[in-house]
Amino acid sequence: MQRRVTAARAALAVALSGAVAVSCTGSLTGEDTAGGNGAAGAASTTAAPGSHSVLPEPCGAVPESTLSGLLPDAAPQALDGEPALTYDIGRRVGCTWRSPSDAGTHRLEIDFERVVSYVRGTSDDDQAAQDFRRRAADLGIRLDPREGTAPAGPPPERMRPVPSDAPAGEFAPRALEGIGNAAYVDDRLTTTQSGARRDVTLAFHSGNVIVTVRYAQAVTEPARSPGSAGLQEGATEVARHLAERFSS
Structure with a gap:
């Protein structure tokens, strides 16, 4: 029992x-x-991944025909470009081309940065839009407030004024339309007793990638300054080509 x-x-x-x-x-x-x-x-609550997971090879990103036009009298080997030193080609790459000529030394540089967000709930694309707006604001350039879904960055009162040496009128530093998700161009002239140099920077972002194109000309004649029109036109040509690559 x-x-x-x-x-x-x-x-x-x-x-x-x-x-x-x-x-x-x-x-x-x-x-x-x-x-x-x-x-x-x-x-x-995890945000969507960025639009782009890889970056293109920079020194092969610009057509040789374009390089030949932007770098007068460039030697054939100069069109190969010099890759930028980087420790993570998945996040940032770049390339530089140089060419001395009778019109002065020309320099073209491109830089690709793939933005990755570490903020919970913020996508890589939104983080890139926010970073891009802040860069423009630091240069005194206000982008279209409707661009992107990220915060607009510093308020207008914190934006730096455009320096007095920037070209006026249609060539002034400004926001651009029709290139990537948002774009701007900055134009700076530096003069010394031995010559002058003009640097045109055109930047845009496409999704989570920020692209920067720098096209510069330096001359050794103090009485002659490089003009804005040709340099801005050249930088725009390169930027439009690169933007098409990222949108395809």
Whole structure:
């Protein structure tokens, strides 16, 4: 009789432990699918990955015919370009071309930066838009406030004024349309007793990649300064070509 009671108690204990296990498993599953503190809840706040996961090879990104036009009298080997020193080609790459000529030394530089967001709930594309707007604001350039979904960056009162040596009128530093998601051009002239140099920087972002094109000309005649029109036109040609590559 004692053995029967003991066996019955043991069977009851096994049944109860099984019921508790099922109950606990069901409770945990319910929390996960409800999106509380489970994996499903965390996944729901994860932002989408960036539009671009790789960067193009920079020294082959500009057509040779374009390089020949922008770098007068350039030697054939000069059109190969010099890759920028970088420690992570998945995040940033660049290339530079140089050419001395009778019209002065020309220099073309391109830079690709793939932005990765480390802010929960902010996508790589939105982070790139925010970074880009801040860069423009640091130069005193205000982009279209409708561009992107990221914060607009520093308010107007914190934006730096355009320096007095920047060209006026249609060549002034300004926002551009029709290149990437947003774009701007900056134009700077530096003069010394031995000559002058003009640097035109045209930057745009496409998704989570920020592209910077710098086209410069230096002359050794103090009485002659490089003009804005040709340099801005050249930088725009390169930028439009690169923007098409990222949009395709």
